[in-house]
Amino acid sequence: MSAGHDRRSRPYAVIYLPPLPRELTENGLCSVPGLWPDGLWDFSVPNETPGERRERRELAVRVCQECPVQKLCARYAAENRQCGIWGGRVFAPLASSDSEDTDSPGREGGGVRAPCRGAKSA
Numbered sequence: 001m002s003a004g005h006d007r008r009s010r011p012y013a014v015i016y017l018p019p020l021p022r023e024l025t026e027n028g029l030c031s032v033p034g035l036w037p038d039g040l041w042d043f044s045v046p047n048e049t050p051g052e053r054r055e056r057r058e059l060a061v062r063v064c065q066e067c068p069v070q071k072l073c074a075r076y077a078a079e080n081r082q083c084g085i086w087g088g089r090v091f092a093p094l095a096s097s098d099s100e101d102t103d104s105p106g107r108e109g110g111g112v113r114a115p116c117r118g119a120k121s122a
């Protein structure tokens, strides 16, 4: 699946993340290979402008809102402290101070700021 997407280099820590539930990898709309731009569900993408980020997140959230596993996806992300766009919600790193993050699509109605430990980039 595309969710999970970007792994930036950072100091390594050994953590255990439960595997993505099979329902997400099999039925998530983001898991369709080659259909979406790279990094669509990432928290951030290198060199994107704030406007591009907002546009990208809006598209990702809209896709999530049509996804048959949206609720499961958001629950998995919350329980496993993921960052990025999951289940139509923007999961922002706790340390993020970018005001764009607090105004992101998906933040109203349940955006989350959490000590992320995996997957989408911060």
Ligand code: SF4
Binding pocket: 003, 024, 027, 028, 029, 030, 031, 041, 063, 064, 065, 067, 068, 069, 070, 071, 073, 074, 085, 086, 087, 088
């Ligand atoms: S809700 Fe969004 S991130 Fe989650 S599986 Fe569906 S399309 Fe992917």
